[in-house]
Amino acid sequence: MPRAAGRDTSHRVTASPRPVRPTRADTIATRLADDIVAARLLPGTALDETALAASFGVSRTPVREALRNLAATGLVAIAPHRGAVVAKPDPTHLADMFLVMAELEALAATRCAVAMTPAQRRGLESQHAEMAAMVRAGDVAAYRAANVTLHGLIYAGAHNAYLAELAATTRRRLAPFRAAQLEAPERMRKSHAEHGEIVTAILRGDGATAAAALRRHLSATEQTWGEMTRVLPIS
Amino acid sequence: MPRAAGRDTSHRVTASPRPVRPTRADTIATRLADDIVAARLLPGTALDETALAASFGVSRTPVREALRNLAATGLVAIAPHRGAVVAKPDPTHLADMFLVMAELEALAATRCAVAMTPAQRRGLESQHAEMAAMVRAGDVAAYRAANVTLHGLIYAGAHNAYLAELAATTRRRLAPFRAAQLEAPERMRKSHAEHGEIVTAILRGDGATAAAALRRHLSATEQTWGEMTRVLPIS
DNA sequence: GATGATTTGTACGTATGTATA
DNA sequence: ATATACATACGTACAAATCAT
Secondary structure: OOOHHHHOOOOOOOOOOOOOOOOHHHHHHHHHHHHHHOOOOOOOOEEOHHHHHHHHOOOHHHHHHHHHHHHHHOOEEEEOOOEEEEOOOOHHHHHHHHHHHHHHHHHHHHHHHHHOOHHHHHHHHHHHHHHHHHHHHOOHHHHHHHHHHHHHHHHHHOOOHHHHHHHHHHHHHHHHHHOOHHHOOOHHHHHHHHHHHHHHHHHHOOHHHHHHHHHHHHHHHHHHHHHOOOOOOOO | OOOHHHHOOOOOOOOOOOOOOOOHHHHHHHHHHHHHHOOOOOOOOEEOHHHHHHHHOOOHHHHHHHHHHHHHHOOEEEEOOOEEEEOOOOHHHHHHHHHHHHHHHHHHHHHHHHHOOHHHHHHHHHHHHHHHHHHHHOOHHHHHHHHHHHHHHHHHHOOOHHHHHHHHHHHHHHHHHHOOHHHOOOHHHHHHHHHHHHHHHHHHOOHHHHHHHHHHHHHHHHHHHHHOOOOOOOO
């Protein structure tokens, strides 16, 4: 039989075609990243190679590779011969990142207004609708997870893989510093209302309004975060 | 003599205070990155760890770390157990990156219009003026180098380190695919004229016009690149 | 489809540089 | 300031997966 037909993968676009079992370094990088993003590992914490290797039950080699990967994504900082620490950007750099993230998401919203498929529009609308129930129930944890999904739908709707990558990376790097922001009184309800403006504008095809609403949304998020008593010792 | 005065570095802001001798992995990463950006290593080229280690006269360990670093910056692509290759984004992804870069630079120009210091404004103006001579002389190599500097001044003038980082990284990733673009007839002269619009608008404090001019500038760059007979086998 | 050659992934030991006493 | 302790950078050896035959 013509064996070319059965295993042809030339139509694929990504670099990792079939489901390869992840390498140890990848597994460790993922776990460390999760801990950092969820603020279980606080900014400034030293990441000792030997200790991590012991705790993961592997040698130092994959731990080192994981740390290098995380350093390149900005979640950890490495100084030669001096080891790695969880990244701890100063307030100025955090503000810079916030501004850029707002602009990236505003751009994504602009593109969504003209580029989203009908199915994607329906998905965005229903995701927003589902979040209303979480607001009524006061379920902050569920809302936070749904919020990531919602913004992810906006990235996807822009149909620009690079933009989606940058926006998601930036959002991840900021996550440790926003972990508690939704706990603020009334913030969740206001967040949902702001989402409503954004979603409505996108579905209407009004990119400029969507972008403006998104900038306001992130500006409000940043302000809330700045006004709150810091749960995390970031300075 | 009071040696405290000579070696004080407490005013520094970055994470690598004193000039540490770079690690082998860093040296190798820099050299490979230069080769990729300058299109001496073409997209798709396999990067064999053992061969690279031999050619650099080191073991595989620092080579591996260098490759992981480059993978995180997007210059190379690594698949588990299958090695590294020089990144070769498909045309769609290239277009995505071009769009995002245009928006990042447009944002930078907008910020420049309001945030640049007087010294930075003078620097931008003089850099642009110097490039006029290169156009007259037809010195493409000098113009290309000066062009990177000019755009770098715009990044710096925005006073947003994260924006500067993203824009510079994106520009680097696109560099291999734009290497020959300035060779196109009249492209250099037109490029300089477009720069004039951008610089004038920034110095005038007109961010919106500067951003629009920058989008047009990069759009023209992309079009020229797309119309040219490919010097690089990118597809 | 099975087997062997080749390349990557991981473990571990040594050297070098940093930090502390 | 010198020396000692310690963590990281690098080299080497082995294990595991991929691909070529």
